[in-house]
Amino acid sequence: MKTQLSTAAAVLLCGAFAVGCNSKVKECNQVADIVNENVDALHKIERDLRAANDPGEEGKQAQAMVTAVQDATQKLEALNIGTDGLKPLVAAYVSMLKQVEEGGKEIVSQVEAAGELTDTKIDATLEALQNAQKAVVAACEKPSDDCPKVAAVFDAFPNSVTDDEVGPAFSKMGADLEKLELADGPVKTATTELIKVVKEKVVLLEKAVRLQKALEAAGKKIDDAVAQEDKVVDDLNGFCGAG
Structure with a gap:
């Protein structure tokens, strides 16, 4: 999770009276705000999750990750996107978020099943x-x-x-x-x-x-999903930065 979506280029490319372009800028900015906020949140949670040395703490951080991606997913899915080409890019990002959510839920489930194992x-x-x-x-x-x-x-x-x-x-x-x-x-x-x-x-x-094996498998699922993020964000940047 290294890249933040920036829409500065898109804003500069659109004239104030270009109605269609302004619509694109507005929607790109809405997406960017949500994505950038989500990236910041996941950065922190990922650091805390990797620093956790106790199953109970891993479970707490995984739950925080699930909550963060669910929030971002709900916000993105609530947008009424009308710009041609933007909706599938947002859908790709949402798909990545849902994979992260799935991995996070698996960690939470495994930790809960393990009980007071520390x-x-x-x-x-x-x-x-x-x-x-x-x-x-x-x-x-x-x-x-x-x-x-x-x-x-x-x-x-x-x-x-x-x-x-x-x-x-x-x-x-x-x-x-x-x-x-x-x-x-x-x-x-x-x-x-x-x-x-x-x-x-x-x-x-x-x-x-x-438990350790299950946590490693769930962690790999999260890592595999997050590995897609750079490309998805690059695609969003490319689209939103195009004239």
Whole structure:
């Protein structure tokens, strides 16, 4: 969203007594006012959206974007444009706005579906998993025949995992730990707690991954739509600047 529609050239090209031309100038100026105001609003919202580091904040900025483009769409569609050639150009801009609106609504919908999922909660989830693992390691400071069994499961955990792989990796670890036959004692107690934490927390991690993918897809839809804006505005400028 880099270009602002300017109708200064169109105003200069039309004489004061050229009725048809004055009509074109008036309508071009009406369109320009709405488009330029919308571009300014979207610039700010886009910056705020990209700066957001929490799903809830992303949802708020996406809703602001939806509201802004809906307002611009309503204003443009309310214009009674009679100048030949201008109406399809405005329709093209409105089409772009509606694609942005669709992407913004998808972000809002996904954030609402995710509930109170925040970066803080995700970090706390990872910390809980790590602490539960550390508790098992601490229990094994006292020699036990069960420790090598648990260690083998830990060693099988991938050294490096992608966001998509985190949930499945922990799920497999929990399932493998459940298969172990452990004697009653500190190691079994700590391992049982780790299994419990894995079952509780992996769901949240997988939800976070799904949300991130959905937000990226919606963001791409917005980016693809906005990528059309320069051409649409250039076309409007070309038309409104022509004599």
